[in-house]
Amino acid sequence: MAKNISIQVIRRLPRYYRFLSELERAGVDKISSTKLSSVMSSTASQVRQDLNCFGGFGQQGYGYSVSSLKDEIGRILGLQHLHNAVLLGAGNMGRAIATHMNFEELGFRLVGIFEKDHRLIGTMLRGITVQSDEQLEGYLLEHEVDTAFLSLPKDSVEPLVEQLYRLGIRNYWNFSHFDIAKKYADTVVENVHMGDSLMTLCYRINENNR
């Protein structure tokens, strides 16, 4: 049982999963750690170390079976059991998330969308009717939801997370700059900070041109 896997290894798992899915689709049966590392722009050592955090999935002298390694990593990620999630905020970013992501392949099921702006309430996204944020509490009390996707500005997120936390939501996919984990220690928070990403790109462009 997971002996404290480092976050670096965890963040590589989705990439292994993606590359193995591609190889499987391309009809590749087996792959060595050396070949897999070249696809990953990594080293064979790292591939073997990473995989052996979870078990010995290879066969000496042969390599790894693509499809069964892919399945193993999917299982390690926990993609087979879907978490019900609500999306808070149906603005531009919320709509992009709702329509763009294949949640069911990523471990989640989007079950409800909530929004403050009356012009958006009642519209449909991905077959889901956008509800008023006033209906959120009632909805959460009646449905099994454990995760919230937050695509609202920071100032709206702070009071919203208070409500969500009170209602038992502990897992957050957070696009805002509100620091959920600092205020609520027993939460699992995955931040997507696209502004930080752009600033990092800016730095690296300038660094590159020196």
Next chain:
Amino acid sequence: MAKNISIQVIRRLPRYYRFLSELERAGVDKISSTKLSSVMSSTASQVRQDLNCFGGFGQQGYGYSVSSLKDEIGRILGLQHLHNAVLLGAGNMGRAIATHMNFEELGFRLVGIFEKDHRLIGTMLRGITVQSDEQLEGYLLEHEVDTAFLSLPKDSVEPLVEQLYRLGIRNYWNFSHFDIAKKYADTVVENVHMGDSLMTLCYRINENNR
């Protein structure tokens, strides 16, 4: 001149910048590394080490001036000089990016949007008319653009990057799964892989519930 700053440090710079901007807005004049580290959920040592990669911005016995440290980090990131960028793909994600990001505060200026789908061509986003992808080459030849934002599916990105690279674009903000940096070694690529982010969240939720 930047003595090979580690990517870990670089990725923390936008966070310093954000927190310092907040403190400045809140009217805070000075801050110690200890206080800044608690805002950052980091250590005082790390804050001082990070900052001293770029110079001694503090004053012994006093701490750091919030506004001038913020300015310094903005300058290090290179936010004062805007890079002209085109957005390729005006689907859901592209529209969210175009309308949602404050590019001018993040080191970029969005100057053109291009799309294949005829239903979207001619629509306006952020005051910019969406153009046909057939006009891309002509546009790039006539305008000074050094960066492309890619919000299209992987299969469209591969041939598109070939065209962009040929036209001299070396900097990419990439939302697709096409591995630009592997094929073109002299590019600067910042990937945003939201699917990977969700899978990581899934892993961590399950890990947390064990």
Next chain:
DNA sequence: TAGATTGTTAATCGATTAACAATC
């Protein structure tokens, strides 16, 4: 069996943390 490639231990490298002299 011989060749290939894993699983795993050891060595290296680099990042984080601690300590403290310098100094405002």
Next chain:
DNA sequence: TAGATTGTTAATCGATTAACAATC
């Protein structure tokens, strides 16, 4: 001056890489 806090060197910690025995 005394107190506070930096800048910087040294110590620690952990991640990556290398090496190689195990084994298919």
